[in-house]
Amino acid sequence: xxxxxxxxxxxxxxxxxxxxxxxxxxxxxxxxxxxxxxxxxxxxxxxxxxxxxxxxxxxxxxxxxxxxxxxxxxxxxxxxxxxxxxxxxxxxxxxxxxxxxxxxxxxxxxxxxxxxxxxxxxxxxxxxxxxxxxxxxxxxxx
Amino acid sequence: xxxxxxxxxxxxxxxxxxxxxxxxxxxxxxxxxxxxxxxxxxxxxxxxxxxxxxxxxxxxxxxxxxxxxxxxxxxxxxxxxxxxxxxxxxxxxxxxxxxxxxxxxxxxxxxxxxxxxxxx
Numbered sequence: 001x002x003x004x005x006x007x008x009x010x011x012x013x014x015x016x017x018x019x020x021x022x023x024x025x026x027x028x029x030x031x032x033x034x035x036x037x038x039x040x041x042x043x044x045x046x047x048x049x050x051x052x053x054x055x056x057x058x059x060x061x062x063x064x065x066x067x068x069x070x071x072x073x074x075x076x077x078x079x080x081x082x083x084x085x086x087x088x089x090x091x092x093x094x095x096x097x098x099x100x101x102x103x104x105x106x107x108x109x110x111x112x113x114x115x116x117x118x119x120x121x122x123x124x125x126x127x128x129x130x131x132x133x134x135x136x137x138x139x140x141x142x
Numbered sequence: 143x144x145x146x147x148x149x150x151x152x153x154x155x156x157x158x159x160x161x162x163x164x165x166x167x168x169x170x171x172x173x174x175x176x177x178x179x180x181x182x183x184x185x186x187x188x189x190x191x192x193x194x195x196x197x198x199x200x201x202x203x204x205x206x207x208x209x210x211x212x213x214x215x216x217x218x219x220x221x222x223x224x225x226x227x228x229x230x231x232x233x234x235x236x237x238x239x240x241x242x243x244x245x246x247x248x249x250x251x252x253x254x255x256x257x258x259x260x261x262x
Contacts, residue, residue, distance in 0.1 A: 016168035020145055023166075023197075041197075041228055048199050053168040085216035098237050102211050108238060114200055117235045 005044045006070035007124065014055045014065040014084070022069060023048050026080070029071050033078055034095040034139065043137050046118040049111035050082050050133050057085030058131060077120075077138040088132070148176050156255050157185040158248065162194035170201040177209055177220075186218025189251045193224035195220075198232055210242070219243065223251040238260065 011017045023044040030040035037124060051067060059065040065086060072079040096113045100106075115122055119135040124131075146169040150159040157180035161173055180188055190206070192198075211221045223245040225233070233239055245251040 016166070018163055019166050019168055038228060038231070041144075042232075045197075045199060048166060052199065052201065056167070096236070098207070098241050102241070103209055105208055105211065107200075107208060107213065110200035110204055110207070113236055114232070 002072040002074050007073045008071040009068060011066060011068045013063060014059045014067055015063045016055055019051060022051060025069050028080060036140050041116045046115045046135055047080055049115050053111055054084045057089060058084055077136055079136045082133040084131050085129055088131055089124055091124060148173055150176055154217045156189055156252060160191050163195045164197040165202040166199045167201040170205060173202055174205045178252060186213040186216040187255050188213060188220045189242060190222045191221060191224050191248050192229055197231055198229055218229055221245055221251050223248055
């Protein structure tokens with residue numbers, strides 16, 4: 001079980017120029033906790049996608065809003081929780097179909113799909129106007 | 143130093159685009175502008191040479207997805223070549239490798255474009 005208290009947390013304004021910084025922090029934390037470099041890079045990509053979605057969809061690209069990222073660690077895995085307000089995420093509950101997206105010139109859902117395929121579990125929740133996205137990646141057993 | 147740069151050139155009638163560095167939602171506009179410029183110049187055969195691309199998110203993939211239908215309708219295509227293993231893996235995760243032509247290097251990609259046109 002993950003502890004209630006995060007090992008690390010960061011708070012950023014909703015600006016895409018900060019994405020790379022969060023990606024690097026996440027990759028560093030994941031590597032520190034024994035994820036292979038390739039997995040650490042994918043975990044950081046999932047965080048990038050989740051923050052991008054919050055900025056674009058929940059905050060409509062406003063740059064003065066808040067996003068917090070918390071990292072919960074245990075021997076078996078890493079849980080990352082994003083917290084933000086704004087419009088609740090509108091999520092599709094089925095896998096994307098690339099061919100129909102190309103035909104319809106639609107780009108929506110690609111980031112959410114990447115998160116789903118990278119992480120072992122993803123849960124979105126909105127309570128009293130606060131949105132959370134919790135993502136877990138378990139360590140692969142040797 | 144910028145995290146992301148992009149340049150391109152036209153070789154025969156193929157627009158070769160060289161994205162370099164970290165391509166995310168913050169800098170995807172520059173990548174899209176480069177593709178749009180070539181489509182505007184009626185270069186519908188587009189090769190993205192990713193030899194110097196070390197990171198891509200759905201923002202960059204979405205741009206590629208947004209224009210492929212248009213260029214294919216006009217007899218062209220968007221092909222990708224020379225991606226490093228990690229970047230290729232991200233494309234593969236969401237099924238891009240089944241829909242797009244991923245080629246080992248620029249020379250092979252050029253040959254494929256020529257072959258389609260019956261020039262080979």
